[in-house]
Amino acid sequence: MRRDAARGLQCLGSILRIVSQGSTTMDFSSTSIQWFRVHPKESNKEIISGATKSVYAPEPHDVGQYLEAEINFGGEIATAKTAGPIDPDAGLVDYVETLVRKRETxxxxxxxxxxxxxxxxxxxxxxxxxxxxxxxxxxxxxxxxEFYSSSMQLCGVQGGGEAASQAMFWRPRNDLSMVLAFETTRERNTAIMLTRRFAIDCNIILAGPGDKTPWRCRWAPF
Structure with missing residues (x-):
């Protein structure tokens, strides 16, 4: 098994890239890639559905988790993992808490x-x-x-690309889904965190397609 690296600022609002730790340049055109979340104190990995590119933009769900990518080179498996858990965006939690006190944003x-x-x-x-x-x-x-419901889905865009850190996937109901681009990465993450907070107050957990484990709020002590 080869081991490569996930490079980039390892915090919310950044973009991670898979790079080779050797001298050769990696060609991803003939590889398959899958990103995972790994809890610092648990050995099990949670697949991030749709995260299959060489770049990945962390979303609020990833805060406090390691991120790991498996790269399949025609049967040879390489892994790339962040050096530490994903850090929150400085000051974002306090900002979201001020918005929670408003009726709408x-x-x-x-x-x-x-x-x-x-x-x-x-x-x-x-x-x-x-x-x-x-x-x-x-x-x-x-x-x-749409009111918050168990059929609603919401997460950061997981397909990679330079604009992924500013984009959000939203499925308000079963027959309607969309990808929305915000003016900044910080606004994207603010909207995700605020929406999930309000949904939790309505006893609804909002996560993305294919998420296997319930979303747990890691950014505020409630």
């Missing part, structure tokens, strides 16, 4: 995909995150408005 977003279909990127929408529900609108047109 708005974010400017661009819809990148709707039900898996790429969308024109010049159209700005408003995502409203409230205590009981979320709403996406453009002007007076409401694209989606």
């Amino acid at each position: 708005e974010f400017n977003v661009v819809v990148l995909q709707l039900n898996g279909i790429d969308q024109p990127k010049e159209s700005v929408h408003v995502l409203n995150v409230g205590k009981l529900r979320m709403r996406l609108s453009k002007g007076k047109t409401v694209v989606a408005k």
Whole structure:
């Protein structure tokens, strides 16, 4: 088994890249990659569904976890792991706590995909995150408005790419899913943390597709 490295700032808001620790350049065109979360005190790994690229942007769910990637080179397995657990974004927890006291918060977003279909990127929408529900609108047109429920899914985009750290996957209901791009990485992570906090207050746990273990809040003591 080869061992490579996951390089990049190992904190929320960064982008991790798999790099070879040898002198050869890695060609990922003929490899398969899968990222995992690894708890510092547990040996089991949790697969991150959809995280199959050579780059990965940590999301709030990853804070406090090691991240590990398995790379399959035609049967030869290499692993790349962060040197330590993913750190939180400094000051973000306190900022989210101030927003929790508000009834709702708005974010400017661009819809990148709707039900898996790429969308024109010049159209700005408003995502409203409230205590009981979320709403996406453009002007007076409401694209989606849903109360927090067990069928809702939400997570950072896990498919890699330079814009992944600013993008969020949201499935408000079974027949509708979308990828939203925020103005900054910090706003993306703020929206995810705030939404999950409000959902927990409604006895709903929000996670991404394929997550095997319940999301546990690691950023606030409640």
